[in-house]
Amino acid sequence: WLSSKRQDDEAEGLWRICDSLYDFTDFINKHPGGSFWLKETRGTDITELFEAHHLSNVPASLIESYKVRDALNERIYTLTMHEDGFYKTLKRRVREKLQTIDTKKKDNSDNIHFGLLLATFLCVIISARCDSLLLLALAGTLVCWTIIAAHNYFHRRDNWRMYTFNLAMLNVCCWRISHAMSHHMYPNSYWDLELSMFEPFLCWIPNEHIKTWTSRCLSFLIEPLVYSMTFLLDISTRIFYSICYTNIMYWHDLISCTIPLSMYLTSDLTLLICLRQWLFIVMIASFAFCVIGLNAAHHDPKIYHEGDATREDRDWGLFQVDTIIDRSDLKSSQFLVLTHFGEHCLHHLFPTLDHAILPDLYPIFYETLDEFKAQLREYNHFQHILGQHCQLLRVKPNLKSPGST
Numbered sequence: 001w002l003s004s005k006r007q008d009d010e011a012e013g014l015w016r017i018c019d020s021l022y023d024f025t026d027f028i029n030k031h032p033g034g035s036f037w038l039k040e041t042r043g044t045d046i047t048e049l050f051e052a053h054h055l056s057n058v059p060a061s062l063i064e065s066y067k068v069r070d071a072l073n074e075r076i077y078t079l080t081m082h083e084d085g086f087y088k089t090l091k092r093r094v095r096e097k098l099q100t101i102d103t104k105k106k107d108n109s110d111n112i113h114f115g116l117l118l119a120t121f122l123c124v125i126i127s128a129r130c131d132s133l134l135l136l137a138l139a140g141t142l143v144c145w146t147i148i149a150a151h152n153y154f155h156r157r158d159n160w161r162m163y164t165f166n167l168a169m170l171n172v173c174c175w176r177i178s179h180a181m182s183h184h185m186y187p188n189s190y191w192d193l194e195l196s197m198f199e200p201f202l203c204w205i206p207n208e209h210i211k212t213w214t215s216r217c218l219s220f221l222i223e224p225l226v227y228s229m230t231f232l233l234d235i236s237t238r239i240f241y242s243i244c245y246t247n248i249m250y251w252h253d254l255i256s257c258t259i260p261l262s263m264y265l266t267s268d269l270t271l272l273i274c275l276r277q278w279l280f281i282v283m284i285a286s287f288a289f290c291v292i293g294l295n296a297a298h299h300d301p302k303i304y305h306e307g308d309a310t311r312e313d314r315d316w317g318l319f320q321v322d323t324i325i326d327r328s329d330l331k332s333s334q335f336l337v338l339t340h341f342g343e344h345c346l347h348h349l350f351p352t353l354d355h356a357i358l359p360d361l362y363p364i365f366y367e368t369l370d371e372f373k374a375q376l377r378e379y380n381h382f383q384h385i386l387g388q389h390c391q392l393l394r395v396k397p398n399l400k401s402p403g404s405t
C-alpha cells in the first residue's frame with residue numbers, strides 16, 4: 001500500500017504536506033511520536049496524517065524549517081482541511097476544551113487494559129490446567145478485548161501497551177499502516193486497506209462489476225469462516241511477503257508466542273497440544289474481533305462507500321462523519337467503549353486522544369456539526385449487523401450526496 005502511495009503521491013522521495021515538499025530526514029529520530037511514522041511515510045503525502053495526529057500548534061510551526069520546495073502538481077486527494085472548515089474549527093475548539101478536561105480519566109483506560117491483560121493470561125493458564133474448552137473460548141474472547149483495548153494506544157507515541165496488540169498474531173506496526181494510515185485517513189474509499197484486505201471474500205463497495213451475484217451469496221456462506229481465519233490469513237500473508245519480497249516481520253511478533261509458552265510452562269500439556277490450544281484461542285479471538293470490528297461503524301447502505309455521491313463540502317472531518325454510524329449501545333460503559341471500538345467518530349477525528357477523554361468533547365462536537373449542517377448517526381449492534389449484511393448485498397451507488405436535503 002505504501003509503495004503504491006509513493007508512486008501516486010508525487011512527493012519525489014520527500015514528505016508532502018498540501019502542495020509543499022519537506023525533508024524530515026534529520027527529524028525522524030527526534031520525532032516525539034516515535035521514528036516509525038516518518039520513516040514509513042517517506043515519499044508520500046502525509047497531509048491528513050499530519051493534521052489528525054497533532055492537536056497542538058507546535059508541529060505546524062516546526063515544519064517550515066524543513067521545507068524544500070513546492071510540489072510540481074496539485075495533490076491527488078480531493079479532501080480539504082480549510083482553516084474555516086469543519087475539521088479545523090472543531091480541532092481549535094477541542095484544543096481549548098482539552099485544557100479543562102481532567103486527564104486522570106486516562107488512568108481508567110490504563111486500568112481496564114491492564115486488567116484485561118492479566119485476566120487473559122490467568123484464563124489461558126487455568127484453561128490449560130483444567131483442559132477446558134469453555135475456558136479456552138473465554139481466553140480467546142479476552143484476547144480479542146485486550147487487542148481492541150490496545151488499539152487505544154497504538155495511534156499515539158510509542159508505548160509498551162501498544163505491543164499487547166500483537167497477542168494474537170497481528171502486528172502493531174502493520175496495523176499502524178493498514179489501520180491508522182490507511183483506514184483512518186480514507187475510510188470506505190479505495191485507499192482504505194480495511195476494505196480491500198477482505199476481498200474477494202467480503203466486499204462492501206457498491207459496484208456490480210466487482211461484486212457478482214454469486215460472490216455476494218458466497219460471502220454470506222463463508223463469512224463465519226473468514227471471521228475465524230482473518231488473523232491466520234494476516235500472519236500467513238506477512239510471512240509469505242517477507243520470504244518473497246521485503247521483510248515485514250518484527251521482533252515483537254514473538255509476543256504472540258507468550259500465550260502457548262505460558263500454557264506449556266504452567267501445565268502438563270505437551271508442546272503440540274499447547275500449540276493446538278493456541279490456534280483455537282487465536283481463531284476465537286479472530287472471530288470475535290471481526291464480529292465486533294466489521295459491525296462497529298462503517299458498513300451500512302446509508303453510509304458513504306467508494307462510488308456513492310460525495311458531499312459537496314469536501315472537508316476531511318465531514319468525510320469521516322459521512323463514513324461512520326456510531327454505536328449507541330456502548331456509551332454508558334468505558335469498558336464497552338474500549339473493547340468494542342466505541343466513540344468511533346470522535347476517535348477517527350482525534351485518534352491520539354484516549355477514549356476516556358472523548359465523551360467530554362460531545363457538546364462542542366454537536367455544536368460544530370450543527371453549524372456545518374452535518375449529523376452524527378447512531379445504531380445499536382443489531383442494527384449494525386443488519387446494515388453490514390445489506391451493504392454486502394448493495395451494488396447500486398447512492399446518488400444522493402450526504403448533507404443534501
Ligand code: HEM
Nearest residue numbers: 032033037041046049053054056058059062155156157352
Ligand atoms: C506521518 C506524519 C506524522 C505522524 C503520523 C505523526 C504522529 C505523531 C504522534 C502519534 C504523536 C504523539 C501524539 C500523542 O501521543 O499525543 C506525535 C507527536 C508530535 N509530532 Fe508528529 N507525526 C507526524 C509528523 C510530524 C512532523 C512532520 C512533525 C514536525 C516536523 C511532527 C512533530 C511532532 C511534535 C512536536 C509532537 C509532540 C506533540 C505535539 O506537540 O503535538 N510530527 N506525532
